[in-house]
Amino acid sequence: MKDQAEGLRHLVQTHQDRSIRQTRIITVTSGKGGVGKSNFTLNFALSLQAQGYKVLVFDADIGLANIDVLMGVPSTYNLYHLLKREKTIWEIIQKGANGLEFIAGGSGFTDLLRLTEEELNYFSEQIGELNGYADFIIFDTGAGLSKETLQFILASEETIVVTTPEPTSITDAYAIIKMVTSMGHQVSFKLVINRVTDAKEGRQTADKISLVAHQFLDLQIPTLGFIEDDAAVSKAVRKQVPFSLAFPNSAAAGNIRAISEAFVGGYRTSHTPSSGVKSFLNKMMRLLK
Template sequence: MNDQAQGLRNLVQHQNEKSTRTTRIITVTSGKGGVGKSNFTLNFALSLQALGYKVIVFDADIGLANIDVLMGISSQHNLYHLLKKEKSIWEIIQKGSNGIEFIAGGSGFTDLVQLSDDEMNYFVEQVTQLHGYADYIIFDTGAGLSKETLNFILAAEETIVVTTPEPTSITDAYAIIKMISSMGHPVNFKLVINRVTDAKEGKQTADKISLVAKQFLDLDIPSIGYLEDDQAVSKAVRKQIPFTIAFPNSIAAKSVRLIAENYVKGIKPSDAAGRSGIKGFLNKMLKLTK
């Protein structure tokens, strides 16, 4: 009952904001695991929030959901409870570090393609309520290209690909871009290079991927920044506190804040007019899961 009451309060509190806000949907992915994708997603979201934007992080990493673990939180509710009509969308939204709102992952995404019509209608009706609730909803997808990850990438308005300067990571990042491009769906890709030794390596890695993508796929893939390898990140993971909070003056924290600023600066005023938001995202998801 308390959860329902809180959900109603949240809904009423944000009614005025919803009338003027158009939600932007972002997916974050990587060609392989272990490149720091989830850690980047969480701290990127916190950096956008620090710039004054309302953000929800949606943990869509099947089997390896760990956004809550990075914040030292034990999630009581996740997507599964929504899909099985046990909870409303407002009841599964939780608050983490610095009040960042997030939806925990779990087995729910695997069940998404097996929903009955009644369950799917409930899912769509519930998630549609997020339209205009936040400026950004960021989906942290699984590494590689599972069917579920592919659907999120194709339905979202843009995808940030996280990679490192390691040759295998670069190869896998390009492979996922190439595979999605070959399907004929327009996807707006952006690059983030993690764990670089210095700015030169970050630029060289991004340029290498962008050049090959332009030459062989005719895609323009800009980089929105890089993060230097920083011991503060691993220390923060052990503390289960996001590194932008645990070590706000660290190189990594400064880097991810700059990435957030670069991202926002790169959004053109005309983008808002063509933005389909959560409703467009759900319509695409429904078509892809049929």
């Protein structure tokens, strides 16, 4: 009887949590590959989780999905199994490092572009089940502005653009912001500068992008923070353990904590309520049809 009572209390608490939780949808992208976007996404999610938030990571990097690889966790199921109705949304959610929940991409996202109306409705229904399930759902997209990446950027509440101080990376990061803006869409962008030698280089890189965006696009793009070029990161990748867990006292781990705290600080003080999963789905379905 005691176990049943505890189980019932857990179910009631879960229902209450979902009824009051506002799920915020975030897209993480980059102008070019090789800037550490997926590594950032993973450790950013873990840092949010460490602050007490429930986080779900969607690996939406078509063809190069690697969130599971970075954690050393083999992905049994992915979005493809959902689209083919072989599994439900709950059955494709897997647990990785520190219990972080994630959905592997596989080839499923490519199939989103070829869904029938019936399949679209099923997909929408299943993703809609996540409303209130997590505080943050983070989509790790592919690099560059592919059609799929654009859809996630436009449907999400905000997009974090990861770049490095390299001139080509800066140019490509600005290009993706310019392209989205030139299409007439209002998107909330934020910057993260990865692999900086020091805070000064990070600020200078961010200022270059922010200044040009303000001057030519009339956009204000805040910077969440910088991540130092830290040997601990590559060591963690080889170990297939997130660097914030493998080397919690490293400079990069401290940087990622500062970034997540800055993000949460803005989230808490924002007077704009989260639009949630339903709004995300409505936008996504309009883009897909």
